Amino acid sequence: MSASDSKPLYAENPAWNDVTPIPQHDEQSNPMAPILYTQEYKDAVDYFRGIVRTGEKSARVLELTEHIIHLNPAHYSVWQYRYDTLIAMNADLKAELLLMDGIATTHMKTYQVWHHRRLLIQQLKTPIPELAFIAGILEIDTKNYHTWAYRQWLLAHFNDDVMWAGELPYVEEMLIYDVRNNSAWHHRFFVVWASGVRTGDGNRQDTLRRELNFVKSKISLAPNNDAAWNYLRGILNHTSTPFSLLRDFIVPYTVPQSSSSPPSYVLDLESPLPSEGSDLPCAAALEFLAEIHEEDKHEESIKNAVLLYKQLASEQDKIRKSYWEHRAREALKLVETNV
Amino acid sequence: MLRPTPIDNHPTPTSYDQRETERILSSLLSESPYPPTLNRNTHLNFLARALFQGFPKHYTAQDASQPWFMFWLLQAFNVLGAGLDPANKQRAIDTILKAQHPDGGFGGGPKQAPHLLPTYAAVSALAIVGRPGEGGGWDQINRKGMYDFFLSLKQPDGSFHVSKHGEVDIRGTYCLLATATLLNLLTPTLTANIPGFIRSCQTYEGGFASASQPYYDPDGNLMHSPRPALGEAHGGYTACALGSWMLLKPVMSDEEREGREGILKENVVRWLAKMQGGEMDLGGFRGRTNKLVDGCYSWWVGGCFALLEGLGVKHDWSAIDGEPQSASVPESADADADAEWDDIEDELYNTKALQEYILIAAQVSSGGLRDKPPKNPDAYHTSYNLAGLSTAQHRVRIVEPEYASMSDDPLLISPDESSTERDTRRRKVYETAYYWKEVESQSRVLGGMKNRVNATHPLFNLTVTHARGMLRYFYGQS
Numbered sequence: 001m002s003a004s005d006s007k008p009l010y011a012e013n014p015a016w017n018d019v020t021p022i023p024q025h026d027e028q029s030n031p032m033a034p035i036l037y038t039q040e041y042k043d044a045v046d047y048f049r050g051i052v053r054t055g056e057k058s059a060r061v062l063e064l065t066e067h068i069i070h071l072n073p074a075h076y077s078v079w080q081y082r083y084d085t086l087i088a089m090n091a092d093l094k095a096e097l098l099l100m101d102g103i104a105t106t107h108m109k110t111y112q113v114w115h116h117r118r119l120l121i122q123q124l125k126t127p128i129p130e131l132a133f134i135a136g137i138l139e140i141d142t143k144n145y146h147t148w149a150y151r152q153w154l155l156a157h158f159n160d161d162v163m164w165a166g167e168l169p170y171v172e173e174m175l176i177y178d179v180r181n182n183s184a185w186h187h188r189f190f191v192v193w194a195s196g197v198r199t200g201d202g203n204r205q206d207t208l209r210r211e212l213n214f215v216k217s218k219i220s221l222a223p224n225n226d227a228a229w230n231y232l233r234g235i236l237n238h239t240s241t242p243f244s245l246l247r248d249f250i251v252p253y254t255v256p257q258s259s260s261s262p263p264s265y266v267l268d269l270e271s272p273l274p275s276e277g278s279d280l281p282c283a284a285a286l287e288f289l290a291e292i293h294e295e296d297k298h299e300e301s302i303k304n305a306v307l308l309y310k311q312l313a314s315e316q317d318k319i320r321k322s323y324w325e326h327r328a329r330e331a332l333k334l335v336e337t338n339v
Numbered sequence: 340m341l342r343p344t345p346i347d348n349h350p351t352p353t354s355y356d357q358r359e360t361e362r363i364l365s366s367l368l369s370e371s372p373y374p375p376t377l378n379r380n381t382h383l384n385f386l387a388r389a390l391f392q393g394f395p396k397h398y399t400a401q402d403a404s405q406p407w408f409m410f411w412l413l414q415a416f417n418v419l420g421a422g423l424d425p426a427n428k429q430r431a432i433d434t435i436l437k438a439q440h441p442d443g444g445f446g447g448g449p450k451q452a453p454h455l456l457p458t459y460a461a462v463s464a465l466a467i468v469g470r471p472g473e474g475g476g477w478d479q480i481n482r483k484g485m486y487d488f489f490l491s492l493k494q495p496d497g498s499f500h501v502s503k504h505g506e507v508d509i510r511g512t513y514c515l516l517a518t519a520t521l522l523n524l525l526t527p528t529l530t531a532n533i534p535g536f537i538r539s540c541q542t543y544e545g546g547f548a549s550a551s552q553p554y555y556d557p558d559g560n561l562m563h564s565p566r567p568a569l570g571e572a573h574g575g576y577t578a579c580a581l582g583s584w585m586l587l588k589p590v591m592s593d594e595e596r597e598g599r600e601g602i603l604k605e606n607v608v609r610w611l612a613k614m615q616g617g618e619m620d621l622g623g624f625r626g627r628t629n630k631l632v633d634g635c636y637s638w639w640v641g642g643c644f645a646l647l648e649g650l651g652v653k654h655d656w657s658a659i660d661g662e663p664q665s666a667s668v669p670e671s672a673d674a675d676a677d678a679e680w681d682d683i684e685d686e687l688y689n690t691k692a693l694q695e696y697i698l699i700a701a702q703v704s705s706g707g708l709r710d711k712p713p714k715n716p717d718a719y720h721t722s723y724n725l726a727g728l729s730t731a732q733h734r735v736r737i738v739e740p741e742y743a744s745m746s747d748d749p750l751l752i753s754p755d756e757s758s759t760e761r762d763t764r765r766r767k768v769y770e771t772a773y774y775w776k777e778v779e780s781q782s783r784v785l786g787g788m789k790n791r792v793n794a795t796h797p798l799f800n801l802t803v804t805h806a807r808g809m810l811r812y813f814y815g816q817s
Contacts, residue, residue, distance in 0.1 A: 022450065024448065024449050024450060025437070025449060029433065029434075029437065030430060031430075031433075031434045031437065032390055032391070032409065032427070032430050032431050032434040033389055033390050033393060033394065033405070033408050033409060033412060033434070034393040034394070035393060035394045035396070035398045035399060035401065035402055035405075036393050036394065036395055036396050036398075037396060037399055037402075038396050038399065041396075041399050041402075045402075049450050052450075071399060071400075072399050072400050072402050072403070073400065074400055074401070074402075074403050074404070075402060075403050075447075076403055076447065076451075076452065076454060076502055076505060077403065077446065077447070077451045077452040079504075080452055080502065080503055080504050080505070083504055084504070111506055112506075114506075115505065115506040118506075119504065142352070143627075143630065145549070145570055145571075145573065148570060148571070149548070149549055149550070149569040149570035152552070152567065152569045152570070153552060153569055156552040156554075156565075156567055156569075157552065177351075177352075178351040178352050178353055179349070179351060180351050180353035180354060180629045181351075181353065181629070182571055182627055182628040182629045182630070183571055183627075185571075186542065186544075186570075186571035186572075189542075189543050190567050190568070193543075194543075194565060194567035194568065195552070195565045195567040196554075196565040221347075221349055222346075222347040222349040222351075223347055224344070224345040224346075224347050225347075225629070226613060226628050226629060227628050227629050230543070230544045230628060231543070233543075234542075234543030234544065235543075237543065238543060274347075275347070275348070275349070276348065277347060277348025277349075278347045278348065279345030279346070279347055282345070318618075319615055319616070319617050319618065319622060319689050319692060320612050320613070320615065320688075320689070321689070322686065322687050322688065322689065323608070323609075323612035323687050323688065326608070326687055330605075
């Protein structure tokens with residue numbers, strides 16, 4: 001028997017005698033697709049509707065809403081009313097936040113759980129410990145969408161140098177753990193490029209160089225990784241940097257791995273070679289090379305681009321055949337308009 | 340010999356999960372008959388059980404999504420070619436109306452606070468089962484209350500809270516715009532600044548995130564930059580963004596449509612195309628880069644391709660330099676069938692492979708469709724897998740609008756708009772929403788006509804018939 005089974009129903013609890021429970025449906029209605037609730041849930045939400053009707057804001061309302069949230073963490077009307085109650089009672093929001101820690105861990109994929117935290121932090125204005133809390137959740141669920149978006153909101157909203165300072169190291173840690181984690185790559189873009197310039201990062205040439213070296217090293221580690229390639233493309237587009245700047249880096253990724261590659265102790269930071277055992281050529285590199293050709297716009301270059309797209313369509317990335325054919329057609333238009 | 344996703348001698352948790360999924364999915368191929376069969380009747384029974392017997396107690400966690408269940412179940416019924424009898428239609432109407440809040444808008448259930456998402460679900464469900472007149476549902480919608488509810492949620496950056504004190508994200512934007520379009524509630528006041536918000540949600544990957552963070556200058560003006568996206572590009576949010584963009588196109592300024600506020604279309608196309616899984620994923624769609632395929636993205640991502648033409652992405656299928664349309668050499672055993680499919684493939688994704696995923700991986704033999712094996716089916720995945728099957732089978736496109744004369748609507752008179760401006764605006768909105776048609780000669784049904792499902796309106800995820808019925812009524816067209 002669980003703890004909640006031994007909790008008395010509100011209907012049988014004298015402390016709630018003064019509240020009139022309100023059922024969801026009238027007796028006559030015959031709803032379609034009904035949910036066959038437990039008695040515990042039905043009882044609790046009947047009393048919730050009762051106190052909403054009277055507008056009560058009290059400690060027992062906090063108990064009731066907490067109870068319902070445990071049974072149905074997505075009940076947004078209950079969250080809304082709980083928040084209104086906390087504010088009306090001038091309640092201890094720090095204690096509320098602590099209470100929420102447990103709920104967030106159990107129900108981390110629920111919108112309302114994260115949104116309630118956000119409302120509390122907006123009131124408390126204590127975002128720094130949240131970063132550690134978020135990191136704890138992400139350790140369990142490394143790609144949780146709400147959690148990453150909440151972290152980004154926190155950083156942007158408070159825009160505090162101390163908070164920003166830890167983000168690049170944090171992303172690097174996450175990418176060491178899993179270089180394919182696209183949520184982490186997106187976070188890096190957010191921190192470095194999308195939400196203004198970080199203190200000390202004002203020389204954008206240096207920033208670009210650092211970021212290019214970072215992403216190239218990660219591509220060299222595991223070339224068949226769309227997250228890294230999308231990041232590379234993203235920063236080049238964002239800074240209006242021609243793709244052709246990376247020609248020397250790209251070419252080794254567009255051919256099968258050579259047995260006569262230079263020995264591994266020869267490091268080239270500008271153009272790190274694919275690591276041992278890489279599966280080459282990789283589709284993203286072929287596409288990238290095609291776009292380098294397209295930047296040229298001369299007929300011969302465009303022909304080369306089209307050949308690469310056809311190679312993708314017929315060999316390397318067959319599922320996207322119709323898309324690569326679209327890219328080939330778009331490439332040909334560059335010649336037409338250049339005549 | 341099927342090729343798994345390459346690991347480059349550097350396994351990580353992502354690649355472990357991907358390999359495991361590929362193992363499970365590709366093992367289905369040897370077990371499944373080909374071509375696969377849509378088990379229409381078992382799915383209808385699955386849906387009917389939910390509609391008439393109800394949901395077991397673990398669905399308590401969905402108690403705030405009751406209108407969604409009505410929409411998912413009723414729309415799935417529709418796509419499969421079934422409908423309710425008049426008595427049950429009335430029961431459905433009555434059930435849905437109970438979720439309407441006295442002040443306007445629909446909530447997740449009777450006596451729940453109004454919320455944009457169940458509002459969209461309820462109105463969409465009423466488009467399916469409702470009608471004008473007493474007890475028909477349509478006339479019982481409190482349009483004025485709903486409009487006021489919408490405005491109460493509007494934020495200066497063009498976004499909307501989904502409910503009072505609720506989260507801000509682009510799902511709310513889509514749900515509001517789709518509902519407002521169907522019910523003839525779009526006004527300049529309502530739509531101001533929305534395009535800029537949508538644009539700000541596009542990430543460097545090309546897809547769209549849940550929301551963006553506004554920054555204001557000391558005078559309180561919204562800054563163009565920075566305006567970072569919150570969360571990575573995601574299939575659900577992308578569907579909402581593109582649907583919203585299409586719905587707003589008729590009322591956008593040129594600057595909003597094409598200028599620096601315009602969305603980057605080729606980036607969208609690339610991201611959408613890259614979301615399709617490979618052969619060991621059976622051609623299903625994932626929702627984010629490097630995550631696993633899931634049947635619901637058959638609609639959220641697959642369904643977006645139907646919007647591309649309307650968004651201005653041209654893809655004409657004339658020959659490249661005089662060569663045959665299909666540049667590839669089909670390698671599968673069924674080379675003739677592949678070549679035939681290639682000749683009619685007019686989408687920028689592999690429609691045949693998506694149908695294979697849905698029919699082979701997503702279908703559950705005991706009824707319903709799922710994310711992927713070994714997960715259980717549910718109403719949400721059943722609905723969106725079937726919507727995805729519909730979009731993969733049929734081409735529904737915008738056709739030339741015909742002139743539509745507007746009757747006036749005193750509810751929506753705004754002081755800074757002349758009646759001519761109002762009529763012109765609403766006509767354009769109506770035409771954008773109404774004039775979609777199935778191009779029947781270009782259907783491509785894997786496994787033959789026994790697997791055919793009904794076509795779906797790309798903007799609303801309703802049949803064209805149902806969308807048009809509601810539009811005609813609320814725009815005063817006979």
